Amino acid sequence: MYDYISKNQQKIEEVKTDFELALDPKNRWIQLSSITPWDDLVREYIKSLNPRYGSPGLNPRVAVGSLIVKHKLNLSDEEIVRIIQENIFIQYFLGLDRYHPKPLFHPSVFVDLRKRMGIANYDRVSQKIIQFARSEELKEKGKGQKRVKKNWGVLQLDATVADQYIKYPNDLELLNDSREWSEDLIDIIFEASMLPKKPRTYRRVARNDYLSVAKKKNKTTKVIHKAIRKQLNYLRRNFGYIENLLDMFEQGAFPLNHTEQRYLWVIQEVYRQQDYMYRNNTHQCEHRIVSIHQPHVRPIVRGKARSKVEFGSKLGVSLNCGYARIDKLSWDAYNECNDVEAQVEAFKHIHGHYPEILLVDKIYLTRKNREWLNEKGIQITNKPLGRPKKETSYAKSKKKKLKNKRNQIEGKFGEAKNGNSLNKVRARLKDTSKSWVAVIFFVMNLNMLYSQLIV
Template sequence: MVKIQKISEITATLPFTEFDFLQKYRDGFKSSELGRIYEQLPLKELAEKIRGLMPVKNPQGKKPMFPLEGEIALMFLKPYTGMSDDGLVEMLNGNIHMQIFCGVLIDPDNPLKDGKIVSAIRNRLAVYLDIKSLQKILYDKWKSQLENKDMMLTDATCYESLLRYPTDVKLLWECCEWLHSLLSDKCRLTGESKPRTKYHEIDKARLSYAKQRKPRKSETKKLRRRLLHLLERLLKEWTRLNKITGGLIRLSAEQNKRVRACHMVLDQQRRLFNGEKIDHRIVSIDRPYIRPIVRGKENKRVEFGAKVNNIQIDGISFIEHHSFEAFNEGIRLKESIEYHKELTGIDAKRVGADTIYANNENRKYCTEQGITTCFARKGPRPKDEDADLSTARRIIGTLRSTSMEGSFGNQKQHYSVGRIAARNARSETLLLFFGIHMANAATLAARKIALEEKEKRQQEKRA
């Protein structure tokens, strides 16, 4: 039985009755918030771009459940609803407006039940996500609604991953616990004897340590030493088991990733225990690509997730650079200005940025390019300083601290990029991309609604 039908394929076969309910739903969709957002998204152009990056499929292959435009629309729905994959599928089954948004109709008698559909689509699209080219398509769609294209605001923020706060003890215990479980399963399957370790003894010590409100440093150091010895022993036993079985043990890609992460954690934690400083520190064996990002904020000194340098044009944000490794955004002002020119085709004449961008090299570059910035002037204020220039700097600085900082809060609180739940770097980047641009589309839709209401009130006054 067919679960999903594309609206474009069945429209011609739908019977015409006195009450065409589907047409009523379509009319209602156009005037709804979701319909307004749909008008702001160039789904067809985005699909054509991604389709051009995909390999040509065998015509005998399985027909996809959603059209490519529908898959992209589903990725926009994910941050819009803020729901889990299972919750999104359940809502899609019962919401006709969301089905129209994705260009499909779902049979009420045979609804979708597997939330893994969303995950499968996300993983497939993440491979072909080209941020710069897709953002160019989005800008071309939105540029007629943007003003002050010669002014660019820029700032960096960390979009955190959904992750427990990592400590050395927690990380070492996660490695030991998972390796012990893996060894137990494989020994049972191969008929080999289970290795003797002090796992259960250390488990009791760890539990007792975890119950303490504020353990002493000596207790923490002692437990870390014991966990390091246990992890080293478990890894040696795993190597021995592989040699005994002649390499017959097969692991999944996820298990292989974790084994490699455990080896790296052992090396890093051993060096940390000896007082060495390390780079590219692993904080999770489940997501070994995540790094600690030191932000220096009062309430949160360290964050864990993707660090992104954004540029903003008339309140609409675009990703200039992103990385799971820490980087200094202060040296990326020139690249941001160049990307603004690449995106808009217009030279930036006014630039708003945080004080970290106000180094001598950036000041010199902006002066040479004739760009007005919000940077505080060095040295004493000249007596004949232009009042208009001083006012312009103050206005640009105010916009940066309100519009730019406000967009970060809006994206993180309302569009599911505050604590991103993903299992790999590509999926996390995709969720980040669609969350930011769903916030952009919602902003533009709200502006259009406000403009229409204003025009309507003016017409009523004239009448």
């Protein structure tokens, strides 16, 4: 059950306040409310709801709009609830017909809201925004709604990483965190058992062994290697205790809940990986865990000047006329050259034709991709294979101008990371992290539409 009023039924004159105040129609939130595709957003949101069960939930427009406000203002969940409580213009943006002086919901509700709207939901609405913006552009040029049959437009492709907000991973620290969790699990299982005496874990000794190395400013490889061996031994012994304690319980009386079982699996996998690297004297292993709280996060080698390795999800992004879409999100590193065909076909699905020009890095332009782009009549500005041909100064300057346009997608990444904190994704679950990233790109598209139609 939900209560929703379409933006077509909402009138600014009917909003009731406790003050002698008329809302300014030129306020940014009121203007943004008029161009936001609320009906499409609510339609995507209610797909995750079951109208037959449960008490009436949060107004869908309030739910989706609160996420937009959060990422537009780039504030914490708690602060956004306060801002909504204090700002009547934002309350109008959320579809309320009168001023509400009390909080509309608890900040923890944001977690459930993120679980209900994923990348696919926001992308479908973004596609409609892009199509609407394109139709407005054609109207301005006098082409009306005529379909463009030939290749038209410039498509830019690039990849980036949405960094998760985690501690910089350290092998010794990971093992210490895993050991502490194993000790907590032993305490939980022991309390549920009938044993008179708890197994000895020497946790204070293990803690002191860790701190004696962690506090050193300069650590040699030999010292780190020895400290890792000690933590592995402590962890191995704790796993033996856990197995013996769990064997005492019957099948229907398992003492660990879902979260505790998940942490047990994660620290066992951390132990397996760290033991493998210790015995083989290497720093590499498949599907390496860098955070026990977010085991889905992987190290992604980027080779950038600021950070050679980033920790988060890798995004394959396309940009056209200032509007960005997430074509692929992966928690593992991958070669983006395999996505060219899919991203170009997605452009055709939205616009009805292929782009005239494709601006990409040279990593995208394999021989296979070059042949496919040539078949579709799509131009590229990168150097052709083989001996370079002679070009006129005009052709060179034209290519250079087109290449410089590729800076737009880099600027879009800068906008996302500096303005919307794409490099500090604070969600901890897989689904909520994806939703966090998707909202950021949707808000940027909404800002682009606002600047195109209003400003």
